[in-house]
Amino acid sequence: MAVTTRRADAQRSIAAILTAAAECLGRDPAASTSEIAKAAGVGRVTLYGHFASRAELVDAVFVQAIATGEETLGQVDLTGDPREALTRLIESSWHLVDQYRALLLAAQDALPPGRVRELHADPMARVERLLERGRSENVFRTDLPTSWLVSVMHNVMHGAASEIQAGRITSDQAAPYITATLLAAFAPPKDE
Numbered sequence: 001m002a003v004t005t006r007r008a009d010a011q012r013s014i015a016a017i018l019t020a021a022a023e024c025l026g027r028d029p030a031a032s033t034s035e036i037a038k039a040a041g042v043g044r045v046t047l048y049g050h051f052a053s054r055a056e057l058v059d060a061v062f063v064q065a066i067a068t069g070e071e072t073l074g075q076v077d078l079t080g081d082p083r084e085a086l087t088r089l090i091e092s093s094w095h096l097v098d099q100y101r102a103l104l105l106a107a108q109d110a111l112p113p114g115r116v117r118e119l120h121a122d123p124m125a126r127v128e129r130l131l132e133r134g135r136s137e138n139v140f141r142t143d144l145p146t147s148w149l150v151s152v153m154h155n156v157m158h159g160a161a162s163e164i165q166a167g168r169i170t171s172d173q174a175a176p177y178i179t180a181t182l183l184a185a186f187a188p189p190k191d192e
Contacts, residue, residue: 016042017050021057021060022061025061027102033047055110061103062103062107073096075092082130083134086130086179086183090153090157090182093123097158104161120154127153128146128147141187149185161174
């Protein structure tokens with residue numbers, strides 16, 4: 001019974017830490033582990049007992065955010081004209097990127113460069129499938145690898161988050177800018 005109680009206490013502590021980290025990092029991508037521990041109602045020793053480093057904590061929160069995003073993106077209608085489906089996917093994706101913008105910045109700062117991209121594997125696979133369908137229907141370019149086009153979308157989305165953080169565009173401007181940029185970039189060249 002004591003082991004079960006300790007496990008339940010540990011699970012509650014982990015949940016509180018992850019919730020607090022998401023809130024703190026959502027406000028300030030540079031939030032410290034001390035701030036997060038205080039917001040979670042635990043000590044730093046408890047926080048570090050569950051997460052060996054700030055990077056490990058940021059990773060866990062980002063994994064959770066990606067999983068939540070996947071549930072949302074799984075509901076997007078990707079049928080019909082691939083350009084219209086891409087527009088819907090960009091809109092939904094942008095809302096997620098915007099919601100988690102500060103967390104994304106924290107992840108980009110705290111995690112190795114490849115880790116953020118690795119965590120986006122499922123969302124990127126969805127984009128890849130849509131682009132492949134659009135290529136087979138001759139509405140998206142075929143002169144560049146699909147992996148490159150997916151990378152372009154990933155970078156444009158994340159670039160928009162950085163532009164908002166810098167105050168150069170607003171959140172409301174981002175989805176139309178991203179859509180216009182990507183539809184132009186993905187259109188087949190005139191000679192294709």
